[in-house]
Structure formats: C-alpha cells, structure tokens
Amino acid sequence: MKKIIITIDGYSSCGKSTLAKQLAAKLNYLYIDSGAMYRAITLYFIQQRVDWADTYQVKTALESIQLEFVYNQLTGQSDMYLNEENVEPMIREMVVAEKVSEVAAVREVREFAVAQQQQMGAAKGIVMDGRDIGTVVFPHAELKIFMTADPAVRVQRRFKELYAKNPNISLHEVKENLELRDYIDSNRAVSPLRKADDAIILDNSNLTMDEQLDLVSQWVEDAI
Numbered sequence: 001m002k003k004i005i006i007t008i009d010g011y012s013s014c015g016k017s018t019l020a021k022q023l024a025a026k027l028n029y030l031y032i033d034s035g036a037m038y039r040a041i042t043l044y045f046i047q048q049r050v051d052w053a054d055t056y057q058v059k060t061a062l063e064s065i066q067l068e069f070v071y072n073q074l075t076g077q078s079d080m081y082l083n084e085e086n087v088e089p090m091i092r093e094m095v096v097a098e099k100v101s102e103v104a105a106v107r108e109v110r111e112f113a114v115a116q117q118q119q120m121g122a123a124k125g126i127v128m129d130g131r132d133i134g135t136v137v138f139p140h141a142e143l144k145i146f147m148t149a150d151p152a153v154r155v156q157r158r159f160k161e162l163y164a165k166n167p168n169i170s171l172h173e174v175k176e177n178l179e180l181r182d183y184i185d186s187n188r189a190v191s192p193l194r195k196a197d198d199a200i201i202l203d204n205s206n207l208t209m210d211e212q213l214d215l216v217s218q219w220v221e222d223a224i
C-alpha cells in the first residue's frame with residue numbers, strides 16, 4: 001500500500017501525540033514527536049548553561065547534541081535519547097516546559113531540528129506531530145491535520161497528566177505555561193505555529209478517542 005506523510009500540528013496539549021501514536025500503530029508507520037526534540041535540546045542548554053541568546057554558543061552546543069526518538073509500537077512507550085541517554089522523564093518536567101518555547105524560537109535550533117526531521121520522513125510512512133510540521137518540515141505531506149481544543153479542556157488534560165507525576169503542581173501553573181507557550185509559538189519570527197492552508201482542522205473538545213480515530217482514519221483512507 002502507498003505510504004504517506006501525516007502531519008499533526010496544533011496548540012499545546014490538544015492530544016496530538018495520542019492521536020499520532022494511534023495512527024502510527026494502526027498504519028504501522030514511524031512516529032516522531034518533534035516537540036520531544038526541542039525539549040531535549042532545551043534540557044541540554046539548561047544543563048550545560050548555554051546562553052541561547054548567543055548564536056556562537058548555540059552553534060557550538062548543537063555540534064555536541066545527538067538526538068534519537070524511539071517509539072515502541074507494541075507498548076506505546078516513546079523515549080527521547082539525548083547523546084545516548086534516555087531523557088524522557090526529564091524533558092517533561094516544568095523546568096524544561098518553562099524554557100522550551102524560547103529555545104525553539106532560535107533560528108539555528110530550528111534549522112538543526114528540521115533537517116533531522118526531514119531526513120526521518122524521507123522514506124514516508126511517518127506520522128509527526130509538532131507546530132510547523134505541515135507548514136515547514138513537510139509542506140508536501142499528503143495529509144495535514146491542525147488540532148485544536150477548548151483551552152479549559154486542554155489545561156485540565158495537561159494538569160491531570162502532570163499531577164500524576166508530580167502532585168505539587170498547580171492548575172494555575174499549568175494554565176500559565178500553556179498560555180505562554182502558545183503565545184510564543186504563535187508569535188515567533190521563525191516558523192510560527194499556524195495552520196497550513198491545506199490542513200484539515202480537528203477540534204476534539206467534544207470527541208471521544210474512538211470517535212476521533214474513526215474520523216481521522218477516514219481522512220487517511222481518502223489521502224491514500
């Protein structure tokens with residue numbers, strides 16, 4: 001069967017990765033969480049005290065970064081490796097979430113990540129989620145989805161997810177972080193978050209997971 005590229009972009013905590021994983025498992029496609037790559041770069045910059053306002057420091061630091069995203073279709077587990085270390089739990093922490101949108105707005109960082117993402121999709125048969133996948137990374141993708149959901153629903157979902165790992169987290173903190181990231185992501189000069197002209201909007205505020213998957217599976221069939 002013909003293999004295609006599926007891009008899923010949208011605001012923070014719309015459930016992009018959940019849908020992307022379901023599709024990848026159903027179609028036996030590769031799944032890449034591009035946000036995890038920006039999170040891993042951010043973690044490295046924090047750990048190594050890289051000043052991301054300094055282009056020279058950024059360029060030098062990027063030369064020492066090796067990224068690998070591994071998704072296990074059988075278990076549904078995905079892990080981000082930074083220089084061969086599994087940094088998955090660390091990149092989901094608030095210290096990284098607070099800085100990732102600043103780091104992801106740096107031109108050199110984006111060029112570094114986008115080049116690798118394009119390489120991963122060279123053979124097609126891939127689902128990638130992020131902010132600029134349908135607009136910049138794969139502008140010729142066969143199926144582009146732009147996900148959105150009611151902000152209050154998104155905050156609740158994200159809070160539940162983070163609270164399970166850290167009961168000290170507050171709803172207010174989560175809300176502020178989502179709003180700030182969406183603002184920076186949508187207003188940055190390089191590759192801002194926006195819907196590709198040919199993307200289909202998926203508002204999942206009132207959809208169950210099954211309803212969502214059925215709907216998107218139909219779009220996939222149409223695109224293949």
Ligand code: C5P
Nearest residue numbers: 034035036038100101104130131132181
């Ligand atoms: O998807 P996730 O919320 O984990 O992404 C974390 C951050 O990485 C986003 O808020 C955004 O700043 C950045 N990002 C990006 N471009 C992508 C994916 C993520 O700028 N393609």
